[in-house]
Amino acid sequence: MSFLPLKERSFTVKIMSEKIYKLLQQGKRIDERTPYEFRKITMQTNVVEKANGSALVSVGSTRILTGIKVELGTPYSDRPNEGVFSVNAELLPLASKSFEPGPPDERGIELARVVDRCIREGKAIDLEKLCIIPGKLVYILYIDIYVLDYDGNYFDPSVISAMAALATCTIPKYSATGERVEGEYMRVPIRDVPLSSTIGIIKDKLLVDPCLVEENSLDTSIVVCMDSASNVVAIQKNSPGHIPLSLMESIINVAEEQISRIRTQFKEVIGIEKEGREHC
Amino acid sequence: MPIYFNDREIVLPGQLLSDDDRRAGKGTYVMDGKVYASTVGAATIRDGKVEVITFSGPYRPTAGDMVIGVVSDIKPIGVEVDLGGHVTALLKVKNIKELTSLDLKVGDVVYARVASSGLKGVLLELNEQFKKINEGVLLRMTPTKIPRLIGKKGSMINMLKKITGCNIMVGTNGFVIVNGPSPAKEFAAISAIRLIEREAHSQGLTDKVIAYVSKLVGSEVMYDTSDKA
Amino acid sequence: MTQVIKPKLIDENGRRLDGRGPTDLRPMKIEVSVLEKSDGSAYVELGKTKVYAAVYGPKEAHPKHLAIPDRAILNCRYHMTSFSTDERKILGMTRREIELSKVIREALESVVFLEEFPRSAIDVFIEVVQADGGTRTAGLTAASLALADAGIPMRGLIAAVAVGKVDGTIILDPSDIEDKYGEADMPIGIAPGSNTIVLLQLNGKMTKDEFKQGLELAQMGIQKIYQAQREALRRKYGASVTEV
Numbered sequence: 113m114s115f116l117p118l119k120e121r122s123f124t125v126k127i128m129s130e131k132i133y134k135l136l137q138q139g140k141r142i143d144e145r146t147p148y149e150f151r152k153i154t155m156q157t158n159v160v161e162k163a164n165g166s167a168l169v170s171v172g173s174t175r176i177l178t179g180i181k182v183e184l185g186t187p188y189s190d191r192p193n194e195g196v197f198s199v200n201a202e203l204l205p206l207a208s209k210s211f212e213p214g215p216p217d218e219r220g221i222e223l224a225r226v227v228d229r230c231i232r233e234g235k236a237i238d239l240e241k242l243c244i245i246p247g248k249l250v251y252i253l254y255i256d257i258y259v260l261d262y263d264g265n266y267f268d269p270s271v272i273s274a275m276a277a278l279a280t281c282t283i284p285k286y287s288a289t290g291e292r293v294e295g296e297y298m299r300v301p302i303r304d305v306p307l308s309s310t311i312g313i314i315k316d317k318l319l320v321d322p323c324l325v326e327e328n329s330l331d332t333s334i335v336v337c338m339d340s341a342s343n344v345v346a347i348q349k350n351s352p353g354h355i356p357l358s359l360m361e362s363i364i365n366v367a368e369e370q371i372s373r374i375r376t377q378f379k380e381v382i383g384i385e386k387e388g389r390e391h392c
Numbered sequence: 393m394p395i396y397f398n399d400r401e402i403v404l405p406g407q408l409l410s411d412d413d414r415r416a417g418k419g420t421y422v423m424d425g426k427v428y429a430s431t432v433g434a435a436t437i438r439d440g441k442v443e444v445i446t447f448s449g450p451y452r453p454t455a456g457d458m459v460i461g462v463v464s465d466i467k468p469i470g471v472e473v474d475l476g477g478h479v480t481a482l483l484k485v486k487n488i489k490e491l492t493s494l495d496l497k498v499g500d501v502v503y504a505r506v507a508s509s510g511l512k513g514v515l516l517e518l519n520e521q522f523k524k525i526n527e528g529v530l531l532r533m534t535p536t537k538i539p540r541l542i543g544k545k546g547s548m549i550n551m552l553k554k555i556t557g558c559n560i561m562v563g564t565n566g567f568v569i570v571n572g573p574s575p576a577k578e579f580a581a582i583s584a585i586r587l588i589e590r591e592a593h594s595q596g597l598t599d600k601v602i603a604y605v606s607k608l609v610g611s612e613v614m615y616d617t618s619d620k621a
Numbered sequence: 622m623t624q625v626i627k628p629k630l631i632d633e634n635g636r637r638l639d640g641r642g643p644t645d646l647r648p649m650k651i652e653v654s655v656l657e658k659s660d661g662s663a664y665v666e667l668g669k670t671k672v673y674a675a676v677y678g679p680k681e682a683h684p685k686h687l688a689i690p691d692r693a694i695l696n697c698r699y700h701m702t703s704f705s706t707d708e709r710k711i712l713g714m715t716r717r718e719i720e721l722s723k724v725i726r727e728a729l730e731s732v733v734f735l736e737e738f739p740r741s742a743i744d745v746f747i748e749v750v751q752a753d754g755g756t757r758t759a760g761l762t763a764a765s766l767a768l769a770d771a772g773i774p775m776r777g778l779i780a781a782v783a784v785g786k787v788d789g790t791i792i793l794d795p796s797d798i799e800d801k802y803g804e805a806d807m808p809i810g811i812a813p814g815s816n817t818i819v820l821l822q823l824n825g826k827m828t829k830d831e832f833k834q835g836l837e838l839a840q841m842g843i844q845k846i847y848q849a850q851r852e853a854l855r856r857k858y859g860a861s862v863t864e865v
Contacts, residue, residue: 179704406777449772
């Protein structure tokens with residue numbers, strides 16, 4: 113078990129919280145954005161050739177690097193026809209003075225599990241196509257997320273980078289009898305692109321993609337993940353504090369709009385039906 | 393004194409600066425009778441000593457500095473104030489009554505003078521200059537760029553205050569408070585401060601900042617630059 | 622199980638598998654100030670090896686009872702991402718990462734003026750994003766730059782490179798495959814300003830002459846790396862970039 117004692121959490125600077133709320137009442141934010149405006153998002157794929165898939169994604173100054181390694185293994189006994197994937201995340205001490213070296217703490221584990229649910233419930237991967245010999249041999253995808261630089265909101269760029277790495281991931285091809293087909297590779301079969309939007313709440317005001325300074329002043333925050341049909345595929349209230357019930361509907365609507373905008377950019381940059389790249 | 397650099401030349405750690413080990417100033421070290429740079433910075437001669445003006449680096453508290461800090465703890469002995477980096481200072485109180493009358497809480501921002509800095513740690517003074525700051529935006533800058541923000545005899549900071557109409561308080565430790573009549577003017581001041589931080593060591597900065605911030609504020613301010621830094 | 626066949630690492634003309642000659646360094650890319658939140662940072666690429674380094678500090682030493690009264694503690698963590706190697710690396714610190722963290726820390730401690738920050742800590746984090754040989758030397762090269770970027774006073778920079786021995790020939794900057802199948806691998810870190818060795822290890826076997834040859838070859842490589850480090854710092858701090 114790991115926990116962050118209350119004293120270790122960075123305390124709120126009162127005049128900043130007051131200023132942030134005062135600005136919000138005028139529809140403005142401390143970094144000159146509007147409440148429903150994301151910071152600039154950049155996406156680069158295939159940044160680590162040794163990985164089967166990789167993506168470096170930044171949202172403002174927050175930067176996430178995800179890499180995927182593919183191995184062969186046995187499927188779960190209750191899902192003999194499906195490939196397997198697991199998500200891990202590390203909040204690297206390089207990224208922030210509040211990230212300590214060591215095994216993932218509760219925040220890193222929460223990040224990994226929420227991204228996992230987003231991808232799993234969002235049916236992002238066609239797991240049946242990752243089965244080689246039913247009941248015996250399947251592909252195992254290790255999706256490992258590393259936070260390299262942290263200026264607030266590691267959830268959304270983590271989801272984007274995991275999806276971008278998956279969408280551009282190439283895996284060695286195996287025949288139906290489990291033999292390696294030399295020189296042939298295939299893409300990870302992607303069915304959908306579930307993405308997320310983190311929303312911060314201060315009193316009665318909402319803001320999307322909180323930067324670090326805002327994060328320290330929020331009453332609470334929530335991550336909403338949706339697929340391309342706007343189904344909610346994961347939700348995580350990831351901070352202590354209260355969400356007024358009356359705000360929930362707006363939260364979902366705001367998230368939907370943000371996610372669909374990010375998905376448009378994602379499809380432009382990554383593409384889903386992309387030509388096979390040169391193999392590793 | 394033989395020196396091996398041009399004035400204001402950018403030097404790197406380990407670079408040979410001079411053969412005269414009696415004149416080693418800040419940002420340098422002496423080895424085998426020679427003076428070398430210990431940080432990345434601009435080499436110059438000040439008060440007869442070879443000095444490197446470090447570009448980035450931690451705040452080193454000195455008695456007399458005016459600093460801005462965030463209250464991080466309240467103890468019977470006094471108030472702990474976070475000045476950034478490795479420095480937590482103490483605002484000592486005489487008794488509990490004085491502590492209560494200060495009415496400070498964790499997360500409050502204060503402006504104070506450094507009384508002393510040494511074996512006992514950094515002590516802040518509770519004098520007439522002491523102030524609790526009640527509103528504004530708190531910015532954190534690299535401490536080494538603060539002199540540039542202030543300018544020669546305050547020229548840069550006064551110019552900024554005048555053009556943006558904002559009240560700007562500057563702490564030697566790199567913390568800055570901006571408080572203005574409108575968000576637009578505050579954003580203009582903040583952007584200008586960030587520009588100064590990025591380009592602290594380039595020439596012609598004052599004019600650039602004047603043009604930049606005037607444009608942001610949207611006014612055609614004719615500012616007298618005759619006493620610029 | 623497939624049989625491991627040792628490839629021929631160097632041909633009759635002295636050409637290595639990637640086409641290099643015995644004394645060639647791989648293409649290098651060095652940048653400073655690549656991360657925003659840390660006090661100083663750097664990125665080093667040597668061939669396919671890609672390494673980040675970040676420095677936080679000086680800062681309060683925690684826990685307080687471990688603080689040293691007359692100087693700062695230097696902490697260093699060398700770590701590899703799971704996808705940096707051919708086979709996925711398990712999460713958590715391996716014994717190798719712990720050993721490398723120690724030798725890199727000791728190299729850095731030799732040049733940093735720790736006495737200027739009593740009771741403080743300086744944290745150095747090295748993250749290997751892709752490993753193709755020479756990761757600890759690239760990490761040390763990056764860490765020294767990150768410290769300079771953070772304005773931490775030092776005697777000078779440290780540049781590091783490895784030398785190896787393949788099919789009897791001493792080579793500069795072995796790649797992963799040359800390290801794996803070669804007869805020796807020797808990482809060396811030097812503070813060029815004082816011409817002293819601050820990191821030195823040997824994995825393998827060399828004659829005394831080969832060792833001497835390796836040391837000379839390393840110095841040659843280190844001069845080139847040191848030049849690239851200085852250029853990276855000047856690019857960042859020398860130019861006056863217009864970004865209005």
